[in-house]
Amino acid sequence: MLVTPRYLAGPRDDAFEIFTAALFQHGWTYTDDGDDTGLFTSPCLRVRVGWLPEVPAEKPIQITASTHPLKSPLWHISLDDQAPTEFLTAVITTLARTLTESPHTLFAPDSDQPDDLPRPLTWTGSSGPRVSHGRAPDSLASYSATPYGYPSNRPPEEQTRWEFRAGPRERAWQARFSPATPPVLVEAFHRAFTDSAPLARHRYELDPLLLPHLTSTASAASSPGDAPTTSQSGQSMNSDARSGLISRDTTLRLIETLDTLRARLHDASNTWELLDVTGEVPDEPSYPGLLQQALDAQALSHEVVQLTVGFAHGTDSTTRAGTALLAHLATAATHSSHAAPYFAGTAEEALSLNSIPVDRKYRENRMVIIHATARRYLQRASESLRDAVTDLHTHIEVHRFFPPSADREIPTPPPPGPGGPHR
Numbered sequence: 001m002l003v004t005p006r007y008l009a010g011p012r013d014d015a016f017e018i019f020t021a022a023l024f025q026h027g028w029t030y031t032d033d034g035d036d037t038g039l040f041t042s043p044c045l046r047v048r049v050g051w052l053p054e055v056p057a058e059k060p061i062q063i064t065a066s067t068h069p070l071k072s073p074l075w076h077i078s079l080d081d082q083a084p085t086e087f088l089t090a091v092i093t094t095l096a097r098t099l100t101e102s103p104h105t106l107f108a109p110d111s112d113q114p115d116d117l118p119r120p121l122t123w124t125g126s127s128g129p130r131v132s133h134g135r136a137p138d139s140l141a142s143y144s145a146t147p148y149g150y151p152s153n154r155p156p157e158e159q160t161r162w163e164f165r166a167g168p169r170e171r172a173w174q175a176r177f178s179p180a181t182p183p184v185l186v187e188a189f190h191r192a193f194t195d196s197a198p199l200a201r202h203r204y205e206l207d208p209l210l211l212p213h214l215t216s217t218a219s220a221a222s223s224p225g226d227a228p229t230t231s232q233s234g235q236s237m238n239s240d241a242r243s244g245l246i247s248r249d250t251t252l253r254l255i256e257t258l259d260t261l262r263a264r265l266h267d268a269s270n271t272w273e274l275l276d277v278t279g280e281v282p283d284e285p286s287y288p289g290l291l292q293q294a295l296d297a298q299a300l301s302h303e304v305v306q307l308t309v310g311f312a313h314g315t316d317s318t319t320r321a322g323t324a325l326l327a328h329l330a331t332a333a334t335h336s337s338h339a340a341p342y343f344a345g346t347a348e349e350a351l352s353l354n355s356i357p358v359d360r361k362y363r364e365n366r367m368v369i370i371h372a373t374a375r376r377y378l379q380r381a382s383e384s385l386r387d388a389v390t391d392l393h394t395h396i397e398v399h400r401f402f403p404p405s406a407d408r409e410i411p412t413p414p415p416p417g418p419g420g421p422h423r
Contacts, residue, residue: 001216002198006084007141007166008210009199015085016051019092023049026096042099045069047106049092059174061088063095067107074107075180080173083166084199087175087192094188106182117143117162117190134194140213141166143193162186164193170394171209204320208245209394246316246325246395254325255392257307258385265300265336265382272296272378274346274371281364285350290371294343297378301336304381308333321395328388336381342374 003009012018023040024030028049032038040049046069050062059078066073079088098106116132119125125134133144143164161179165172175193177186198217206214246254272293276282308329316322349367353360 001201001203003201003206003214003216004196004198005136005138005141005214006086006195006197006199007136007193008213009084009086009201010082010205010207010210012085012201013205015081015088018085019089022089022093022096026100028096044099044103047095047099049095059176063091065106075182076178077181077185078174078176080175082171082173083175084192086199087189090188090192091185094185098182098184105184108180108182116145117187118194120194120196122196123194136166138213140168141193143190162190164189166193167210168213170397171207208320209397246319246321246392248396250316251392251395254311255389255396258389258392261300261303261307262382262385262389265304265332265378265385268296268300269375269378269382272343272375274368281353281367285353285367287347287351290343290347290350293374294340294347297336297343297374298340300378301333301340301381304329304336304385305333321391324391325388328384328391332381332384332388335377335384339374339377339381342370342377346371346374 020030020040027043028040029043030038030040038051040051042048046067047065048063050064052060052062060081061079063077063079064073065075077091079091081088095106117134119134122137123134124137126132133142135142141164143162145162146160159178160176161181162177164175167173175189177189274281274285274290308326311317311322311329312326314322317326346367349363349370353363353367
């Protein structure tokens with residue numbers, strides 16, 4: 001289907017493959033650290049595109065360029081991965097092409113960025129010596145610029161010259177461009193951002209929380225029977241969104257169950273100790289006590305895995321919300337399953353420590369590392385369940401956009417009295 005406004009369309013399922021295709025085509029190399037973090041590097045080694053979803057306080061997509069591979073960045077772009085895929089692709093495709101065709105334009109120390117960008121007729125805005133900005137008719141998208149970047153107390157590559165925002169507060173995304181960012185990249189993003197043309201999306205790719213703000217029409221590739229009329233469009237989207245939700249009662253039960261299990265994992269990771277009150281390994285670590293930690297960790301893992309399997313077998317796991325929840329549960333199941341063997345390994349080291357006193361300090365340090373790793377796995381499982389509960393609370397908020405279900409059971413009228421029904 002085709003959806004508008006385009007700045008609320010969100011990412012496509014194949015977003016990573018799409019916006020990185022141009023980089024591979026132009027000979028960029030990709031390095032993956034195996035922990036959901038990757039780095040694309042240009043053939044000249046001066047431009048980098050980073051995928052950093054796990055780095056706190058940073059936008060997931062970071063683009064930097066330097067005049068020399070070992071120098072600090074000349075300019076910097078940060079992008080949310082919740083921005084429409086086409087917006088990211090516009091910047092990255094332009095970057096890869098420009099680096100091949102006219103690389104000198106990407107490394108000018110004083111890029112002459114425009115003081116204003118063209119606004120569509122339906123957008124409001126102003127231009128002035130200090131600030132330029134534009135705002136969409138629905139007030140859910142805007143862009144703004146300051147002439148020198150902000151905050152002024154930071155290096156230029158860490159300042160923001162142009163900033164783009166879109167979405168309601170609970171689903172807002174941002175894109176920021178530093179003062180020296182080449183104008184060709186700012187303009188490429190701006191064109192994609194303000195274009196009025198709709199974007200193609202599958203229904204399951206749309207964020208349910210944004211559906212009240214979206215309008216859809218059938219794409220040219222849809223069959224005639226799939227095309228909703230103007231009066232049916234909103235109803236069709238709401239109906240489809242409702243079918244993609246986990247029921248409110250089930251969501252509330254899941255929140256209670258997951259939050260309880262999360263708290264138990266968190267408490268275990270913080271209270272199952274190896275060291276004594278002095279912060280040292282005891283002279284005679286308790287093998288039975290440490291082995292009991294392994295047994296208890298295995299019991300916790302069993303609960304997580306059992307819950308994950310049960311949800312995976314249910315019909316809710318195939319919905320858009322259910323798929324996201326299942327990903328969190330699967331991560332929690334993996335991390336919790338890793339914990340028990342490390343606790344058991346700690347107990348094994350304690351047993352050998354008591355019977356073989358050779359290299360004791362080395363063995364003690366090894367025990368501390370193994371035990372800390374076990375506790376960290378429990379903590380990661382707890383964090384995954386915490387993220388699942390957070391998503392479910394958002395899911396509850398989505399339910400309020402829809403009226404109560406009309407297929408509730410209609411109460412049976414009372415039987416007529418002795419005199420028969422009244423006419």
